[in-house]
Amino acid sequence: MAKGISSSASRRADIVSAAIEVFAEIGYFRATTAQVAERASISQPYVYRFFTKESLLVAALDVSHQRILEAFQRVVESAAPEQLETGFIRAYEEIMGSHRNEILLQMQAQTIQDASIRNAMQQGMSQIKQFVQQAFERAGIADADARTSDFLARGMLCNVAMAMDMPDLLLKR
Numbered sequence: 001m002a003k004g005i006s007s008s009a010s011r012r013a014d015i016v017s018a019a020i021e022v023f024a025e026i027g028y029f030r031a032t033t034a035q036v037a038e039r040a041s042i043s044q045p046y047v048y049r050f051f052t053k054e055s056l057l058v059a060a061l062d063v064s065h066q067r068i069l070e071a072f073q074r075v076v077e078s079a080a081p082e083q084l085e086t087g088f089i090r091a092y093e094e095i096m097g098s099h100r101n102e103i104l105l106q107m108q109a110q111t112i113q114d115a116s117i118r119n120a121m122q123q124g125m126s127q128i129k130q131f132v133q134q135a136f137e138r139a140g141i142a143d144a145d146a147r148t149s150d151f152l153a154r155g156m157l158c159n160v161a162m163a164m165d166m167p168d169l170l171l172k173r
Contacts, residue, residue, distance in 0.1 A: 012050050014040050016063055019056045024101035028057055028108055058120040061109055064102035065124030071095055072131055081139035085151060088132065092155060096162050103159055128152070 018040035022031045037044040075087035136144035161169040
């Protein structure tokens with residue numbers, strides 16, 4: 001039985017990965033679960049065994065938010081307090097490079113008004129904000145709340161610069 005559970009978990013992860021690619025490439029509203037199924041090399045009914053289209057986007061957003069939190073956690077575990085913000089920036093830049101579609105998906109989801117998707121975005125952003133702010137506070141960074149807001153705002157600008165292929169929007173460090 002354990003093998004069946006891990007197999008199901010693996011298939012769910014494959015479906016979510018395929019959805020991230022499809023949704024990021026052609027947009028959530030234009031994408032179909034049939035396209036996700038094709039990308040995952042499974043049947044559309046198998047996708048529906050696990051997800052609706054909406055719950056699939058929510059799962060994909062959770063994956064992307066968790067990736068950011070895990071990367072930031074690794075920074076907290078290894079960086080000196082004075083290197084915390086720089087470490088977060090580098091970790092986020094790595095995610096933007098290696099998981100670009102997840103960031104593009106988050107950007108799309110910011111405009112979707114469906115309650116469950118909006119809730120997933122609000123929860124994910126709140127968790128990231130809270131994590132960063134608490135890390136800044138523990139590191140003794142003055143005005144941690146404002147620094148957190150500035151950090152998140154710079155992250156949003158990085159997203160726009162990446163999506164539009166306009167690196168000149170970013171400040172040079």
